[in-house]
Amino acid sequence: MNKEKESKKSIELAINILKKGGIVSIMAETVYGLAVDSSNSKAIKTLFKLKNRPSYNPLIVHVDSIEMAEKFSYFTDDAKKIASKFWPGPLTMILEKKKTKVLSDFTTAGLNTVAVRMPDSKVFLEVITKLNKPIAAPSANESGYISPTNGIHVMDSFGDKVDLIIDSGRSKHGLESTIINLKSKPYKVERLGIITREEIKKETNIKINKNINNLTRKIISPGQLKKHYSPKTPIRLNAKKPLKNEAYLSFGKSKITNNSSLNLSPNGDLKEAAFNLFDFLRKLDKLNKARIAISSIPDIGIGKTINERLKRASHYE
Ligand code: TXA
Numbered sequence: 001m002n003k004e005k006e007s008k009k010s011i012e013l014a015i016n017i018l019k020k021g022g023i024v025s026i027m028a029e030t031v032y033g034l035a036v037d038s039s040n041s042k043a044i045k046t047l048f049k050l051k052n053r054p055s056y057n058p059l060i061v062h063v064d065s066i067e068m069a070e071k072f073s074y075f076t077d078d079a080k081k082i083a084s085k086f087w088p089g090p091l092t093m094i095l096e097k098k099k100t101k102v103l104s105d106f107t108t109a110g111l112n113t114v115a116v117r118m119p120d121s122k123v124f125l126e127v128i129t130k131l132n133k134p135i136a137a138p139s140a141n142e143s144g145y146i147s148p149t150n151g152i153h154v155m156d157s158f159g160d161k162v163d164l165i166i167d168s169g170r171s172k173h174g175l176e177s178t179i180i181n182l183k184s185k186p187y188k189v190e191r192l193g194i195i196t197r198e199e200i201k202k203e204t205n206i207k208i209n210k211n212i213n214n215l216t217r218k219i220i221s222p223g224q225l226k227k228h229y230s231p232k233t234p235i236r237l238n239a240k241k242p243l244k245n246e247a248y249l250s251f252g253k254s255k256i257t258n259n260s261s262l263n264l265s266p267n268g269d270l271k272e273a274a275f276n277l278f279d280f281l282r283k284l285d286k287l288n289k290a291r292i293a294i295s296s297i298p299d300i301g302i303g304k305t306i307n308e309r310l311k312r313a314s315h316y317e
């Protein structure tokens, strides 16, 4: 078995694998990622194939410092201001890319921009620092499926097809990072996540615009592909109760308790709901019911991100 508990030994092993162009799953504070050396084109091609990810969909590059980010991106004053408040943390910035060998063109899908973030995950940061190179890492799920929030999810998806899975328990947040585009004018959100535009404005006085019509507009960030984060079982949203042969995912007070229903947060805590969302969707998906019915989630704060993910998960073309 290639899944090992986080330890000095498994971290050393990870560094050796990455140096040789292999793939290691590491826990970020958001979700689990599939890490590769961002300069290694061969490793990145293997990664895209493994995930069945379209080659036009660029990866996020993970760094342990602004200094490392400056090796391959033009880190503007605004980027510095934002990083000083939110890094390490679940915030990805799209910046202009520098010409450099540190990044393979496959990492950025040939774009002249690059998405960069410093994760707030001890194990992830340690691997970057010890490798002394930026790490490209998409979420560790098959393209289009639900993101993984623990080591078992990664095992379920890829088994021995990745060289190593470092199991560090459950990711703290359970949803992916917020992506903001600092290359667009005005700045805008490319993907909703943990950190909101309002928080960025409050902390830095920098305005980030909403991404209007994000379900129908032309795809810039394929995290915006319509069908995404989807279980195999169809989803029914805003369900007050489950119908016959439906699994049920509830939120807040619910009278429905049976072995095909789960509650994201009986106390109505949106953070807890985010933490449980992908894990519970995976669990209910395994029941092979006709549908997963999901109760409505308040559309405030991180609830907006949850609803956006659910909308995409329920979108069938
Ligand atoms: O929380 C996270 O962000 C996790 C952890 C592992 O860090 N990573 C993650 O990566 O969610 P991934 O590959 O699943 O999603 C990255 C998103 C994709 O939607 C991709 O299209 C977008 O980032 N992206 C990357 N580079 C971009 C660029 N230069 N311009 C626009 N979008 C970009």
Ligand code: MG
Pocket (backbone or CB within 6 Å): 138, 139, 147
């Ligand atoms: Mg993903």
